[in-house]
Amino acid sequence: MKNRIQSAIAGSLPKPIWLAEPEKLWAPWRFEGDSLREAKTDAMSVAVANQINAGIDVIGDGEQTRQHFVTTFIENQNGVDFKNKKVMRIRDRYDAEVPVVVDQITRGHAVFVEDAKILRSLTDKTLKFTLPGPMTLIDTLFDDYYKSRRELAWAFAEILNEEAKELVAAGIDVIQFDEPAFNVFFDDVKEWGISTLERAASGLTSKTAVHICYGYGIEANTKWKETLGDEWRQYENVFPLLAKSTIDQVSLECQNSRVPMEFIEMLRGKDIMVGAIDVASNQVETPEQVASVLRESLRYVDIEHLYACTNCGMVPLSRQVADGKLRSLAAGTALLNAELGL
Numbered sequence: 001m002k003n004r005i006q007s008a009i010a011g012s013l014p015k016p017i018w019l020a021e022p023e024k025l026w027a028p029w030r031f032e033g034d035s036l037r038e039a040k041t042d043a044m045s046v047a048v049a050n051q052i053n054a055g056i057d058v059i060g061d062g063e064q065t066r067q068h069f070v071t072t073f074i075e076n077q078n079g080v081d082f083k084n085k086k087v088m089r090i091r092d093r094y095d096a097e098v099p100v101v102v103d104q105i106t107r108g109h110a111v112f113v114e115d116a117k118i119l120r121s122l123t124d125k126t127l128k129f130t131l132p133g134p135m136t137l138i139d140t141l142f143d144d145y146y147k148s149r150r151e152l153a154w155a156f157a158e159i160l161n162e163e164a165k166e167l168v169a170a171g172i173d174v175i176q177f178d179e180p181a182f183n184v185f186f187d188d189v190k191e192w193g194i195s196t197l198e199r200a201a202s203g204l205t206s207k208t209a210v211h212i213c214y215g216y217g218i219e220a221n222t223k224w225k226e227t228l229g230d231e232w233r234q235y236e237n238v239f240p241l242l243a244k245s246t247i248d249q250v251s252l253e254c255q256n257s258r259v260p261m262e263f264i265e266m267l268r269g270k271d272i273m274v275g276a277i278d279v280a281s282n283q284v285e286t287p288e289q290v291a292s293v294l295r296e297s298l299r300y301v302d303i304e305h306l307y308a309c310t311n312c313g314m315v316p317l318s319r320q321v322a323d324g325k326l327r328s329l330a331a332g333t334a335l336l337n338a339e340l341g342l
C-alpha cells in the first residue's frame with residue numbers, strides 16, 4: 001500500500017497576542033530578555049499543538065521566534081551594519097531602508113538551533129524548519145563591501161549551511177530554504193542562484209526543500225500580481241533548473257493562483273508541496289476545495305511525491321482564520337487519501 005499524502009505548512013503562523021501585535025507583519029515583541037524567551041517558547045508550543053490538533057503531518061515552529069524572516073537571521077551574523085541604514089528599491093516594488101554590508105560576512109552565532117531542540121522535544125512527528133535562501137537574504141541588503149551579489153550570496157550560503165547542519169543535528173527532518181527572489185531575478189537564478197542554494201543545502205542528511213512564492217497577501221504583492229497577466233509563468237524559468245538540482249522538494253501555489261498547474265510536470269521526480277490554501281484571503285477553504293486542488297495536481301505528480309501545503313506563510317492572518325485553514329488543509333488531505341484508499 002502506498003503512503004498517505006501528508007500535509008505541511010509553508011512556514012509562518014500568526015503569533016499569539018501576548019507575543020506580538022496580531023495580524024501585522026514584522027510586529028515588535030511585547031517583552032524583552034528572559035520574558036521574551038519564555039513567551040517565544042510558549043508560542044512555539046501553541047503553534048505545534050495547533051498543527052497537531054488540526055491533523056497536520058509535517059510540523060514546523062510557525063516561525064514564532066523571528067520578527068522578520070530575513071533580518072532575524074542576518075542580525076546574528078558579522079559584517080552587516082544595522083545602525084546606518086540606506087534606502088534601496090526592493091524587487092522593483094517598493095523602497096525600504098535596509099542594513100549595509102560593511103565587512104566580510106562571517107558567522108556570529110547559531111540563530112535557531114535552540115528553537116529546533118525545543119521543537120524536537122514537543123513532538124515525535126516529522127519536523128520541517130525554514131531558513132531564508134541566500135538570494136532572498138541579500139535582496140534586502142545594501143552591499144558596500146563585496147560589490148558582487150553572487151559573492152555576497154555565497155558568503156551567506158556557507159553560513160546558512162552551518163546553521164542548517166546544526167538544525168539537522170538537533171532533530172530537524174526537512175530544511176526548507178525560502179527563495180521568493182527566484183521569482184524575480186531569472187538571469188541570476190540561472191547564473192548563480194541554483195548553485196548558491198545547493199551550497200546552502202550541501203551535505204545535509206535531512207530532506208531539503210525550496211519555497212518560491214508570490215508572497216504574503218500584502219498590498220505591494222497584490223499590486224505586483226495585478227501586473228503579471230492572466231497566467232503567472234514565472235516558475236517556468238526556474239523549475240527546469242530546480243529539476244536538475246540536488247534539492248528534494250519544491251513548493252508552488254495552486255489555490256486561487258494563476259500559475260498553470262502543468263508546470264509541476266517539469267519537476268517530475270521531485271517532491272512537490274502543492275499550495276492548496278490561499279494565504280491572501282480570509283475565506284477559509286472547504287476540505288473539498290483543498291482536495292480538489294490536490295486531486296488536479298495528481299495529473300502531474302506521482303502520489304508518493306505529493307505533499308499538501310499552504311501557498312505561503314500565514315503570519316498576516318488572524319489566528320482564527322489560520323486555524324480554520326490548518327484544519328481544512330488536513331481535512332482536505334484526509335478526504336483525498338480516503339478517496340484513493342490510502
Ligand SMILES: [Zn+2]
Nearest residue numbers: 213215312313
Ligand atoms: Zn512564501
